[in-house]
Amino acid sequence: MNLVEAKYLEYTINIFKKALEYKGNDNLPTYKILWKHNDKLLFANTLNIDDNYNILINKLSPDFNPYHDELPIVENGKFPIDIMESIHQKYFPSGFSNPINLYNNSLALFKEAISVVKSVDTFHLDNPEYRLLNVSYLDSKTTLPFILIDENFELEPVSLIEVSKN
Structure with a gap:
């Protein structure tokens, strides 16, 4: 899958957890996706997500100080509202x-x-x-804290690994 599809996949798993926590479910496992790229296995995040499951995007202030801002959820039919509504x-x-x-059930x-x-x-x-x-x-x-990739970068999801229980 391409990077945009991979972002959708990562967000889908996160939005499940957010919705279940909202319903009062505690002690849910946290999962990471194991990816395959060029026959190498890796863990990586495609999205920068805060503790409230908001997607953060990198910005620069007018005086060139980097900061994070939330991705706005304003347009129907666009990411991330499209995947939220579907779930x-x-x-x-x-x-x-x-x-x-x-x-x-991580496999399911x-x-x-x-x-x-x-x-x-x-x-x-x-x-x-x-x-x-x-x-x-x-x-x-x-x-590595990050790697820059091009738009043709392909990732194959291999498995979902439990990394912690809250």
Whole structure:
């Protein structure tokens, strides 16, 4: 999948957790996606997300000081509102829906998240940042805070790994 699709996948998994936490589910596992690129396995974040699951984008102030700003959620049909609506309509259609068992099964969640992303007709992400964050290669144990990539960069999702329980 290309980088935009990978961002959708990562956000899908995060929005499941956010919705379940909102419903009062505590102690949910945190997952990271294991990616494959050019026959190398790596962990990396495609999005910069804060503790409230807001997507952060890099900005520069007029005096060239870098800072993070939240990606605005203003337009229907665009990222991230499109994926939020899709998840809420399918998995949380009523106030009583609570797919906690799906979230706690990493294989089922992974397959469902990929299915959700594949069901998106058009990916609407304006000006995606072409970089990966917190990159860790499994074979060399190399870790990098970020890498810049081009728009043709392909990632293959391999697995969903539980990295912590809150």
